[in-house]
Amino acid sequence: MGYFQIIRAGGSSKRYSLMIRMLQTIDKEDMETLWKLVKAKHGNTRPEEQYERVLWGDLKVMFEPDIKSEVWRSLQGYKVTVWKLFYSCGVHFVRFQNLHIYMLVEKTYPLTPATITYMLNKKLQADH
Template identity: 50%
Template sequence: MFDKAFQRVNTFEDFRTELVEGKENRAGEELIQESRKKQKVDDDKETTELKQCLEIIPDEEEVTIDAIPLAVKSPRIVDWKIHKEGTKSYYQIIRADRKSQMYMIFSHMLKSFEREHLEDLYKLVKARYGSTRPVESMDYLLWNDMKIMFELHVEDEVWKLQQGYKVLEWKLYDSCGVHSLMMQSMQIYMLVEKKYPLTPPTLSMMLERSFKLIMKVKWLISCVN
């Protein structure tokens, strides 16, 4: 009996130790479970965010993408010259891809130009002539139109001559942001964002032409309806 009792004393473990260890084990398991739950929530959140950014489209579905093909945008202008065919002369505009196009008059360029193309041509003309005045008639016309448009000056002859001229047409080239004013014996090209020294009579005639155009459009619409 003594030996049995002595053995029990030697192998005795406090029951509180068992409770503490059991509590610690449970706490560890709960911590692991909580960590797993948190990781799952984070993973689900990340997956949701990715789904918002990406749209998976099945291969069999046809998808239409609204994009502007690169070929639509014309390359920059790198040079220009006067091309003659018999008695006719043309402006030959040469682009970065070495392709060229012919224009008989400046207004034809404005119909197909974007603003950057117009600015490219202006820099080329200015670099070629600087402060000099070209001799050839077509060169002079191009240089003069560009100079009036980009380097307007109140003392230029064109602004003085408008006093006695009647406005025949007022037109906008929206692709390059230029509007032209056709008057008797001359035509003025102006950038839409700049202010030019137009006289009150000229402005009045411009508004009159614009009003008549609006009324004509309204009349045409009423006829169609």
């Protein structure tokens, strides 16, 4: 089974099978550092390895929202099933029927009015 392994400068490491598990223990500075490392390694080239591709995709959507991206176009018509805030890292997790996205609290994302309405109807859950 694949996983993300985060190794800190001090040598400690932790493995995560899902990004949502990582968000429960990471802070904002760590998120920004992780994106810088992934961006430096892959740039705008989509990685081939499955878990690296998933991490790169989730972080790219989170840090570089683009209205032309297929992710934002594919949200049309999907209802929100979960909307959760991970307070320690300032990340919203939004699950739709067939996909999910992560969004930084302080960024503006190309959400449609229908998607925002679904989110508000679902009500925000916080991690503490």
